[in-house]
Amino acid sequence: MNWITNFVRPKIKAFMGKTDIPENLWHKCPSCEQMLFAKDLEENLHICRHCGHHKRLSGKQRLETLLDKGSVSRFSLPKVPLDPLKFKDSKKYIDRLKDAKQKTGGEDALIIAEGKINELPVIVAIFDFDFMGGSMGPAVGEGFIFAARLAKQRKTPFICVSSSGGARMQEGILSLMQMARTTAAICELKEENIPYIVLLADPTTGGVSASLAMLGDIAISEPRAEICFTGARVIQETIRGTLPEGFQRAEYLLDHGMIDLIVSRHELKNEISKILRILFHK
Amino acid sequence: MTILLDFEEPIKALETKILELKTLDSGSNMNITSEITKLEAKCQAQLVSIYSNLTPWQKVQIARHPERPQFLDYIKELVTDFTPLSGDRVFGEDPAIIGGLGVFRGIPCMIMGHQKGTDMESRKHHSFGMAKPEGYRKAVRLMDLADRFSLPIITLVDTAGAYPGIEAEERGQAEAIARSIQKCLEVSVPFISVIIGEGGSGGAIALAVANKVFMLENSVYSVISPEGCASILWKSRNNAKEAATALKLSAQDLFDLKIIDAIIKEPLGGAHRSKISTISFVGDEIEKNLRTLMKQNGETLLKTRREKFYQMGSL
Ligand SMILES: [Zn+2]
Numbered sequence: 281m282n283w284i285t286n287f288v289r290p291k292i293k294a295f296m297g298k299t300d301i302p303e304n305l306w307h308k309c310p311s312c313e314q315m316l317f318a319k320d321l322e323e324n325l326h327i328c329r330h331c332g333h334h335k336r337l338s339g340k341q342r343l344e345t346l347l348d349k350g351s352v353s354r355f356s357l358p359k360v361p362l363d364p365l366k367f368k369d370s371k372k373y374i375d376r377l378k379d380a381k382q383k384t385g386g387e388d389a390l391i392i393a394e395g396k397i398n399e400l401p402v403i404v405a406i407f408d409f410d411f412m413g414g415s416m417g418p419a420v421g422e423g424f425i426f427a428a429r430l431a432k433q434r435k436t437p438f439i440c441v442s443s444s445g446g447a448r449m450q451e452g453i454l455s456l457m458q459m460a461r462t463t464a465a466i467c468e469l470k471e472e473n474i475p476y477i478v479l480l481a482d483p484t485t486g487g488v489s490a491s492l493a494m495l496g497d498i499a500i501s502e503p504r505a506e507i508c509f510t511g512a513r514v515i516q517e518t519i520r521g522t523l524p525e526g527f528q529r530a531e532y533l534l535d536h537g538m539i540d541l542i543v544s545r546h547e548l549k550n551e552i553s554k555i556l557r558i559l560f561h562k
Numbered sequence: 563m564t565i566l567l568d569f570e571e572p573i574k575a576l577e578t579k580i581l582e583l584k585t586l587d588s589g590s591n592m593n594i595t596s597e598i599t600k601l602e603a604k605c606q607a608q609l610v611s612i613y614s615n616l617t618p619w620q621k622v623q624i625a626r627h628p629e630r631p632q633f634l635d636y637i638k639e640l641v642t643d644f645t646p647l648s649g650d651r652v653f654g655e656d657p658a659i660i661g662g663l664g665v666f667r668g669i670p671c672m673i674m675g676h677q678k679g680t681d682m683e684s685r686k687h688h689s690f691g692m693a694k695p696e697g698y699r700k701a702v703r704l705m706d707l708a709d710r711f712s713l714p715i716i717t718l719v720d721t722a723g724a725y726p727g728i729e730a731e732e733r734g735q736a737e738a739i740a741r742s743i744q745k746c747l748e749v750s751v752p753f754i755s756v757i758i759g760e761g762g763s764g765g766a767i768a769l770a771v772a773n774k775v776f777m778l779e780n781s782v783y784s785v786i787s788p789e790g791c792a793s794i795l796w797k798s799r800n801n802a803k804e805a806a807t808a809l810k811l812s813a814q815d816l817f818d819l820k821i822i823d824a825i826i827k828e829p830l831g832g833a834h835r836s837k838i839s840t841i842s843f844v845g846d847e848i849e850k851n852l853r854t855l856m857k858q859n860g861e862t863l864l865k866t867r868r869e870k871f872y873q874m875g876s877l
Contacts, residue, residue: 360876364819365810369795418875425872447763447785449795452809453821454875456763456785460771463743464868487785489736490724490764491743509736509764510726514790518726528731538734 309333311504325545334502334545336482338384339391339408342441346404346549347395354393355430357423364418365452373450380411388419389444392427394436398553403431407443407481407488414444416488417451421458424492428465428476437475437556442493446486459491466495475559477552480507480530480539498555499539500548501530507539564834567623570612576605609831616780618806618815622788624780625759626722629834631841633660633675633718636758639841640848641666641673647704649696653733656697658689658725659769661704666716667849669856672708674701674769675718678759691760692725695738698768702738702745712860714752714852717769722787724765739768746771747868750860754848756826757781757813758833773867774851775821777813778844779828783821784811821874823851 307316311333321328325345326335337345343352367373381387389411394403405427407414424440431438447455469476478496480489482505490509501507508528516523526532533539543551556562566574580601583594616624624630637644637660646662649655661674676693679685708715724735746753746769755772761783777783788806789799796804810816813825826847829836855863 364875365808367808369804369808422876449786449791449809452785453783453811453816453819456767456783457821457871457874459740459764459767460743460747460871461874463740463771464747464871467744467747467868487764490739490768492740494734494737494740495744507736508731509724509739510731515726515728515731519728521728523728527728536732536734538737 307335310335327545332503332544334482334504336409336443338410339386339389339406339443340384342406342443342481343391343393343395343404345545346406346439346441347393347397347402348399351396352393353395354391355426357387357390357392357419358426360418360422363450364454365450367450367452369450376412376450384408384411386411388423389414389416389448390420390423392423394430397439397549397556400437400553400556401434402437402439402556403427403434404439404441406441409443409445409483412448414442414488415446415448415455416444416458416462417448417455418458420448421455421461424458424462425465428462428469431474432469432472435472435474437477437559438469439477439479439552440492440496441479441481442484442488443481444484444486444488444493446488456487459487462492463495466492470497475556477555479548479552480505482506483508485509485511494538500551501533501539501542502545502548503530503542505530507533564629565627567620567627569620569623572612573605573608576601576608580605606830613831617803618782618809618812619788619803621780621812622760622782622802622806624832624834625782627832627834628680629837630759631833631837632680632720632759633677635837636675636718636841636844637664637673639838640845644673647707648700650699650703652696652699654696656689656694656700657687658691658693658721659697659701661701663713666852667845669714669849669852671714671716671852672704673716673718674704675758676721676765676769678720689725691721692723693721693765693768694725694727694730695733695735698724698738698742701742701769705742705745705749709749709751712751714754714856715749715772716848716852717753717755717772719755719757719761719766719770719783720759721762721765722760723762724768739764742768743771747871748864750864752852752855752858752863753867754851754855756844756848757783757822758844762787771867771871773855773863773870774823776824776826776844776847777816777822778826778833778840779813780832781813782806782811783813783816784809819875 309328312331314330391406480501641664644664676691678691679688753772755770757777788802791805792801833840
């Protein structure tokens with residue numbers, strides 16, 4: 281806590297009346313710790329003006345910042361069986377799902393839509409990290425397959441923005457199977473030469489990185505995004521040694537030949553549309 | 563004598579007694595012989611009662627049993643002219659996955675799988691069956707070779723998971739697993755997978771996207787280890803038992819969820835008590851299915867393999 285959240289916000293609240301002050305009026309940059317005015321941050325695509333830190337976007341924010349204004353139309357996710365394992369830990373999975381839906385307003389951890397990037401039509405599948413850590417279960421897998429098939433049908437480039445902790449534990453083996461299912465859909469796109477571009481956003485890990493996220497024709501990431509299979513904490517516990525500087529960040533993956541390029545969020549649309557134009561000889 | 567798991571305690575006294583009597587006399591004393599027969603029957607009954615009521619966590623322990631038959635045991639019993647092929651041609655050779663050409667019951671094929679190792683030295687050599695990127699890239703290379711020469715692919719899965727370490731991440735563990743899954747979905751030859759022990763997450767499915775997937779009765783196949791799941795959702799590894807139940811990772815669970823095609827029975831007391839018969843049961847199931855699949859053309863094999871996975875878990 282700092283003086284602004286402790287002092288200024290309550291004062292403003294008292295002044296304005298508590299109803300219409302958004303909780304996140306001020307935001308502290310997790311990288312340089314500067315205070316940023318939420319509205320400024322939003323206008324700057326959630327990049328810190330002081331240090332360039334790319335704040336993690338919600339699925340909805342990603343959709344808004346990636347596609348041209350007014351071009352977006354969303355699809356609802358195909359229906360899948362609800363809580364097939366009747367999973368329960370300290371809390372019932374079905375309740376966790378309800379909470380996540382309420383919190384994000386989404387159906388599950390994936391948003392699928394069609395729209396345009398600098399006038400070029402695309403189909404997108406965007407992971408929402410705010411929905412149970414962007415974890416992939418049958419709903420996400422099914423949504424991804426639906427979107428990929430639509431892209432194949434319409435011969436429209438398919439863009440996936442991954443941001444996920446991996447496969448969703450609460451749907452057990454069915455979640456693991458999504459790695460194979462989504463990959464099958466990608467195989468179909470490749471056979472038709474439909475471009476499949478992946479933006480590996482912070483964080484892309486586990487079963488999502490070890491399937492759909494690492495199979496892009498072009499792999500793009502944003503500065504400092506975390507990308508890995510096994511998380512740093514688990515590796516640390518296993519090896520009990522120190523991890524290299526910048527381990528599992530986008531720059532590290534670029535150095536090791538695992539992604540094509542790192543692009544600032546400001547340049548993302550231009551970069552993607554440039555690539556698509558060249559691929560389509562336009 | 564086999565290494566006993568904690569829930570097998572009731573058998574211990576009986577087995578010790580039988581062994582004692584056997585060393586005392588080798589068949590000439592009728593009294594002792596009949597006593598041995600009685601004790602063996604009792605032991606057998608005890609095994610039946612334990613093994614017909616296994617909890618998911620107990621199955622995890624059986625699946626990890628150090629004396630459970632491993633890939634190389636299967637090769638020895640089922641494959642002739644086995645010719646191991648090494649290396650990914652990019653970085654190195656990973657003994658956590660062994661693969662090569664061979665003849666399985668008269669059928670030339672490509673066979674590969676995880677090898678965990680049998681003593682401390684070999685476990686280290688095989689990284690406990692936890693493969694690094696070069697292991698999965700070797701698998702891709704061998705699947706590709708099989709595809710080009712129309713050889714059926716058989717994979718035997720037995721891994722706690724992909725290797726969790728700096729060098730594996732550095733060389734692209736995620737990408738290597740993803741490509742291996744992709745290659746499984748691109749080959750036009752008959753493809754059969756058997757989970758013979760542990761099917762640990764991404765490291766397992768990387769070799770198991772097959773036309774037919776089978777599990778040995780006491781093997782497990784899961785999105786995450788029970789310990790890993792417990793430490794995240796229960797905040798303590800001590801809840802692994804609960805996690806094992808919640809995850810539905812047993813062969814029966816996976817069969818009910820229509821993820822696997824069949825369960826291969828294990829002899830009484832688990833695969834580790836009767837290696838040879840376990841291996842021949844697995845061989846029989848593979849052979850039966852392989853001969854059926856070999857009648858289909860490449861296009862059908864590829865299409866039905868993808869379709870099989872598309873169907874999983876849908877409404
Ligand atoms: Zn900053």
